[in-house]
Amino acid sequence: MTTASTTQKHSRTTSEDIGQPIPVNGGVRDWIALGLLMFPVLLVAVDNTALTFALPAIARSLDPSGVQLLWIVDSYALVLAGLLVAMGSLGDRIGRRRLLLIGTTGFAAVSAATAFAPSAEWLIAGRAALGLFGAMLMPSTLSLIRNIFPNPGRRRLAVAVWAAGFSGGAALGPIFGGWLVEEFWWGAILLVAMPIMLPLLAFGPSFIPESRDPRPGRVDPPSILLSLLTMVPVVYGIKELATEGTGVQPLAIIAFGAAMGFLFVRRQQRLESPLLDMSLFRNRVFSTAITANVLALFSFNGFILFLAQHLQLLEGMSPSASGTAMIPALTATVTAGLLVVPLVRKVRPGFVVAGGLSLSAAGYSVVAFGDHSAGPALLLGALLLLALGVGAAETISNDLILGAVPPEKSGAAAAISETGYEVGSLLGTAVLGSILTASYQRHLMLPDAVTHASPADSADRARETLAGAMELAGTLPAPLSESLAAAARAAFDSGVHVTAAIALVLMAGAAALAAVVLRKVPKAK
Template sequence: MTIHSTLSPRLTGGNAAAHKSRDWFALALLMFPVLLVAVDNTALTFALPAIARSLDPSGVELLWVVDAYALVLAGLLVAMGSLGDRIGRRRLLLVGISGFAAVSAASAFAPSAEWLIAGRAALGFFGAMLMPSTLSLIRNIFQEPGRRRLAVAIWAACFSGGAALGPIFGGWLVEHFWWGAVLLVAVPIMLPPLILGRFLIPESKDPKPGRVDAPSVVLSMLTMVPVVYGIKELATHGPGLAPFAVMAFGMAMGFLFVRRQQALASPLLDLSLFGNPVFSTAITANILSLFSYNGFILFLAQHLQLLEGMSPSESGTAMVPALTAMVLAGLLVVPLVRKVRPGFVVAAGLALSATGYCLVTFGNHDGGPATLLAALLLLAVGVGAAETISNDLILGAAPAAKSGAAAAISETGYEVGSLLGTAVLGSILTASYQQHLALPAVVAETVPAAAADKAGETLAGAMELAGSLPAPLAEALTAAARASFDSGVHITAAIGLVLMAAASALAAVVLRRIPRAK
């Protein structure tokens, strides 16, 4: 089977060395879109206040500025991964890079909220071409397991590093320029792979591609978009008939999607991939890791900003050491799997993340942010180590010809895990806070009923009210809000502990027979 259509047969001697050097240059170019997508995911959040002042959107429109990108991206990941297998992964990547850069430049100067929402949706369309293409190209460029493992570790490190830089980078751009700079920066970042990619990134695709099944693409969209939208609605507005109905529709479309794939000779998504226990277990571990990790970041950010009084950029900076440790852990486990079975490395990483949640579940949070930041460090190191190896196992378990589909499933797992962590754990945290908050009698008697109700809904509402009260009342309200919020943190942390422990046990059992790397 020919995987590198421009580089086969494999070379020897000096030419082989040059060929391997070219592989690393190709990897360097692939990191530009990875870095951009990671930064873009977190940086735009810090531009929202400036966007609100400049474009004067409604609350719903401002929410769609963020959601339009995520919904289109999640809906098209599977379709784009499979499309790359068929038409060529490099070709799809370069199309995605060109479109992403052009739409980013246009969106930076959007004259209205409606234009910006449309631009964000278009960015989701082109963004869905990027991440599966980069990961599947790595699978086909680095065919030797040891080199592939290191390349995947660099890919994961770049993604984690970009996520860490996003809050700091986004805040700096908005402060020194204008909100559009967060989008406009995509143009210079995308230029190197756009100019050099055709020469340094080898093309690869399925040697026996089938036709693209349009109904399957539509069904995949009708599955992912309603489910993701329903999750976001639950996270924003809490339980209700509408989000559950939307998710039920998405799951019904998912059932039809699966039935159609089973009937097609050349399906959009090869469901046989899930029959490999290594593949399905690694995907499950990734989803549970992202679920727990994003839930942790959700309540940690609120604690640092609302209870410790940090600004958004200060809270982002406080998390940088842990996120740096995540990057380093992902790189350091590459040589480790030559001495320890990969399944045990994944299990140990997830167990370390469970230890971080244990620290939060049974720890005392009254002494400042030290305990939570220490827990984040353990969680980040564990997730960084586990995800590097699990992503390598995902790619290694799938046939090279189906690497685009495998990468798309992995990326979809990332998106779903992140959204579920924010929605489910966020909803539980909010419900626990509302249930346990008891306003001090002196505060309830002093403030208007509407203000008291707002304080009872969210921690942000309570802190806003405390800022307008005299010192004794503010201290009493803050103490009550802190106690209620911490009760919710203990509950969500306990859930994260159980999930991480379960994922660790699953990895230890199912992945234990995978031999050590050579």
């Protein structure tokens, strides 16, 4: 069963069957193939968050501006999200295993080159190239899993492992990244991609069967271009709006991206074989589940962005110690994702999704109204709530996404779901990160004594980023150092309160939307 039509016939996972017992028998070869497919899943997921914990070290090494620091994180997710649907379509045509191996080779090679980046511009370009090859990996893995496991029960277990690997990898990233930064240097996070990918390259051709669509539609390059011209300007405009304030230029950039998005949608509606089937979004269950997926990742990645800086720069924790402090969140994400599967036999899936989003809202309420100066326990407790909410909401929302569409549309639904993962990650760092940076810059009041005692370029870096302020504080005598550190902490915390309040409103609204729209989805039997 290697054709796309056969895969689609057997690939539908619905809310009616996710609570059924899982058969444990099956060929050892299939599970070896699944194990090999988990290497790129874990790597892409880890890469999404690992570099966040290296940002202070990157800031000291490459001296990027505040906007460049955000682009170092966002360029990867931006290109990845923009090309996921296109690469999924390409895999249908040239073979999903072939595309997976091409992406694996390119990802490892570019990672090695980017690990030794001599400048912020080089690192941003390298991260964008990693996004290109990363986009070849994710659609291929899920499509191949469906082909390897045609039996619904065994496939359900395999897809659950895939989802747990993605969620767990996202939480593992800071732990792994923190240890590598402390023991080696920030580039080690990128360099480690080479040994991780070797098992897949060595054994993948032998254990992973090839599959492709025998009757794929025609590739439409203008649609690919329009999708990129939509995402890049919108995200860049949001960054500029947050850091520079309201102005003609950022608004014009956002308007351009929105116009390209309109043209993209119109083109998809006219094409016989669209890059993205827009009719799927007319299904309220499908579109609401996608929204839940995006916002769950939005909240999680936005939180990780400022938590990494808080633990290292304000609490004085080492990268490995701050990563280790997040182990409970890693465990909670995976555990929650597995526990909600039998839960939907007793509770309607829509209420489980709403409950997960409510936990995320509760986590952000702790941050928005809590006292951050009392130590890291408050923020780590909030992260635990977020992790539980993300694990629960993602697992069931993905099931609803696949169950809400006809079997022949399940491949397109999966591609959109994976794009939602990346869009949520991207927006979490871009939107919340930009707002946090802007709030810090606007609220930082450098003491006059610090300004007079510091070189002009050092003072400017202190005004741009928290890392710059703490680096300057380390060079000043005790009274001035303490004064600058206090001012930087106050400015950073004010930004955290603002971003947490915004995320709280979004999460609460999403939870209410899920409870209302998804309330009639039946329990699993």
